[in-house]
Amino acid sequence: xxxxxxxxxxxxxxxxxxxxxxxxxxxxxxxxxxxxxxxxxxxxxxxxxxxxxxxxxxxxxxxxxxxxxxxxxxxxxxxxxxxxxxxxxxxxxxxxxxxxxxxxxxxxxxxxxxxxxxxxxxxxxxxxxxxxxxxxxxxxxxxxxxxxxxxxxxxxxxxxxxxxxxxxxxxxxxxxxxxxxxxxxxxxxxxxxxxxxxxxxxxxxxxxxxxxxxxxxxxxxxxxxxxxxxxxxxxxxxxxxxxxxxxxxxxxxxxxxxxxxxxxxxxxxxxxxxxxxxxxxxxxxxxxxxxxxxxxxxxxxxxxxxxxxxxxxxxx
Amino acid sequence: xxxxxxxxxxxxxxxxxxxxxxxxxxxxxxxxxxxxxxxxxxxxxxxxxxxxxxxxxxxxxxxxxxxxxxxxxxxxxxxxxxxxxxxxxxxxxxxxxxxxxxxxxxxxxxxxxxxxxxxxxxxxxxxxxxxxxxxxxxxxxxxxxxxxxxxxxxxxxxxxxxxxxxxxxxxxxxxxxxxxxxxxxxxxxxxxxxxxxxxxxxxxxxxxxxxxxxxxxxxxxxxxxxxxxxxxxxxxxxxxxxxxxxxxxxxxxxxxxxxxxxxxxxxxxxxxxxxxxxxxxxxxxxxxxxxxxxxxxxxxxxxxxxxxxxxxxxxxxxxxxxxxxxxxxxxxxxxxxxxx
Numbered sequence: 313x314x315x316x317x318x319x320x321x322x323x324x325x326x327x328x329x330x331x332x333x334x335x336x337x338x339x340x341x342x343x344x345x346x347x348x349x350x351x352x353x354x355x356x357x358x359x360x361x362x363x364x365x366x367x368x369x370x371x372x373x374x375x376x377x378x379x380x381x382x383x384x385x386x387x388x389x390x391x392x393x394x395x396x397x398x399x400x401x402x403x404x405x406x407x408x409x410x411x412x413x414x415x416x417x418x419x420x421x422x423x424x425x426x427x428x429x430x431x432x433x434x435x436x437x438x439x440x441x442x443x444x445x446x447x448x449x450x451x452x453x454x455x456x457x458x459x460x461x462x463x464x465x466x467x468x469x470x471x472x473x474x475x476x477x478x479x480x481x482x483x484x485x486x487x488x489x490x491x492x493x494x495x496x497x498x499x500x501x502x503x504x505x506x507x508x509x510x511x512x513x514x515x516x517x518x519x520x521x522x523x524x525x526x527x528x529x530x531x532x533x534x535x536x537x538x539x540x541x542x543x544x545x546x547x548x549x550x551x552x553x554x555x556x557x558x559x560x561x562x563x564x565x566x567x568x569x570x571x572x573x574x575x576x577x578x579x580x581x582x583x584x585x586x587x588x589x590x591x592x593x594x595x596x597x598x599x600x601x602x603x604x605x606x607x608x609x610x611x612x613x614x615x616x617x618x619x620x621x622x623x624x625x626x627x628x
Numbered sequence: 629x630x631x632x633x634x635x636x637x638x639x640x641x642x643x644x645x646x647x648x649x650x651x652x653x654x655x656x657x658x659x660x661x662x663x664x665x666x667x668x669x670x671x672x673x674x675x676x677x678x679x680x681x682x683x684x685x686x687x688x689x690x691x692x693x694x695x696x697x698x699x700x701x702x703x704x705x706x707x708x709x710x711x712x713x714x715x716x717x718x719x720x721x722x723x724x725x726x727x728x729x730x731x732x733x734x735x736x737x738x739x740x741x742x743x744x745x746x747x748x749x750x751x752x753x754x755x756x757x758x759x760x761x762x763x764x765x766x767x768x769x770x771x772x773x774x775x776x777x778x779x780x781x782x783x784x785x786x787x788x789x790x791x792x793x794x795x796x797x798x799x800x801x802x803x804x805x806x807x808x809x810x811x812x813x814x815x816x817x818x819x820x821x822x823x824x825x826x827x828x829x830x831x832x833x834x835x836x837x838x839x840x841x842x843x844x845x846x847x848x849x850x851x852x853x854x855x856x857x858x859x860x861x862x863x864x865x866x867x868x869x870x871x872x873x874x875x876x877x878x879x880x881x882x883x884x885x886x887x888x889x890x891x892x893x894x895x896x897x898x899x900x901x902x903x904x905x906x907x908x909x910x911x912x913x914x915x916x917x918x919x920x921x922x923x924x925x926x927x928x929x930x931x932x933x934x935x936x937x938x939x940x941x942x943x944x945x946x947x948x949x950x951x952x953x954x955x956x957x958x959x960x961x962x963x964x965x966x967x968x
């Protein structure tokens with residue numbers, strides 16, 4: 313009985329870790345969809361680049377900053393990764409998406425697909441084999457609860473949490489809270505919500521639409537980059553294909569939550585994390601994709617615009 | 629000033645190309661002649677070594693890609709939806725036909741066409757179900773549903789031990805020959821061309837232009853969409869069946885990258901254009917194999933994806949977007965166009 317409860321708690325921690333990474337990536341999809349009503353298919357690959365940027369930066373900075381505490385090194389690398397990936401995301405918008413803003417929407421989606429493919433294949437040219445992530449800090453395991461196992465005294469029942477899990481969950485939550493504050497309380501966030509509400513009237517009110525959209529891409533891609541770094545630390549073998557594998561799943565999370573809705577993306581991310589952990593525990597890891605994508609289909613049948621999404625007005 | 633001169637040069641070029649296409653296309657005899665010539669060449673190549681084995685593989689791949697491209701163009705080009713699940717239909721056709729020829733009725737090459745039709749029918753049934761789902765949503769959400777469909781199908785194959793699981797189905801007989809491929813290309817072109825210029829075709833195009841307005845004008849949206857989906861997925865399945873009997877099949881092949889390749893072909897050649905689909909498939913396949921033989925395997929997708937981005941930026945509808953080679957137009961269309 314007790315070991316069942318602890319097992320459940322242990323899996324909940326795993327689900328939180330997985331879900332917070334999905335939620336961070338999903339935020340980027342949903343922010344871009346909110347302002348441009350466009351699916352940024354390149355976002356998953358920006359996430360993947362986040363992991364590679366972290367690997368390169370760690371190789372560069374670890375020797376220089378050897379004397380500093382690991383927390384500081386981690387923070388510096390995190391900020392740099394977010395900045396680099398954010399600038400990259402904003403430049404993709406500037407070069408590839410902005411010229412197409414007046415074109416049919418399908419062209420923009422295809423361009424995004426092309427950008428994602430280009431990033432992935434370029435990374436594959438540079439890193440043909442998967443790389444291993446350097447460890448930024450010592451990953452201590454804390455035992456929260458420990459009981460003697462009545463059947464087997466040598467293997468006690470424990471509930472453990474690692475430093476890495478704590479960092480992943482805390483950093484993601486901090487970023488999400490910061491984003492929520494930014495969108496609800498600042499002038500920039502107000503402008504972003506205004507564009508999502510009515511993109512045609514907003515420029516008439518003197519809001520610099522182009523700059524706001526660039527900012528949105530900067531922030532969204534930056535969050536994706538941070539998620540890539542955290543994911544790379546959690547699963548230290550990184551390969552260019554993870555942009556597709558993980559990125560598309562985070563996209564599902566955004567859709568399940570209702571694409572365009574910030575809180576929906578967070579909700580969707582945690583739901584997806586939970587479903588994946590349940591699928592692996594209850595069935596087998598090879599059924600993970602089958603179950604998470606079937607869940608998406610079922611939710612879309614009953615709630616076509618996601619859990620927290622709103623149906624758009626259709627005009628003739 | 630410089631920009632102005634560029635524009636005139638481009639427009640002159642475009643006018644030249646258009647007038648050339650019009651003058652070649654005005655006569656009706658070249659298409660049947662070419663089809664007859666191609667078919668006899670394909671049959672002849674079985675007995676006389678006209679093409680090397682490598683060239684034959686490339687030609688068959690071009691044929692399969694044309695089928696995929698034309699059938700996806702029906703949904704993505706003519707109907708204006710954005711489906712990314714074509715590789716899923718392809719895998720349905722491939723697995724069904726391969727199970728048919730390897731497990732149910734092995735060693736009967738005469739039944740190969742039945743297997744192909746069977747594979748197409750399986751894909752069409754699932755396509756019908758997907759069409760029912762798609763009424764709930766439109767636009768970006770259809771892309772999501774087809775994406776989910778693709779992932780579910782791929783992951784289902786990986787979990788069914790009967791069809792080999794993650795290792796794929798091995799030992800499929802190599803029944804796909806040049807004549808069969810050519811035959812199915814012609815059938816696909818004929819069916820989709822006749823469909824597009826029929827009453828249903830008009831309905832499909834009306835849906836692309838404006839679904840609500842089309843509905844108000846009395847277009848039966850559900851029927852037209854279901855039909856377009858069924859036909860498109862049927863030929864996707866046929867292409868898969870042909871592919872299965874050319875190589876061994878592995879579930880990993882039918883993933884989002886394969887779907888993206890088909891999308892690149894469609895949008896490269898041009899949406900709403902049968903001639904464009906052929907052009908796209910030929911250009912893409914030849915480039916693909918050429919780059920590989922030049923030892924640029926890893927650079928291949930870099931080049932093709934940059935090509936796609938540049939194309940979207942400078943010619944968003946593809947090389948032959950919305951334009952049709954006059955050979956593929958029915959006679960009455962040609963007449964009305966010449967008059968206008």
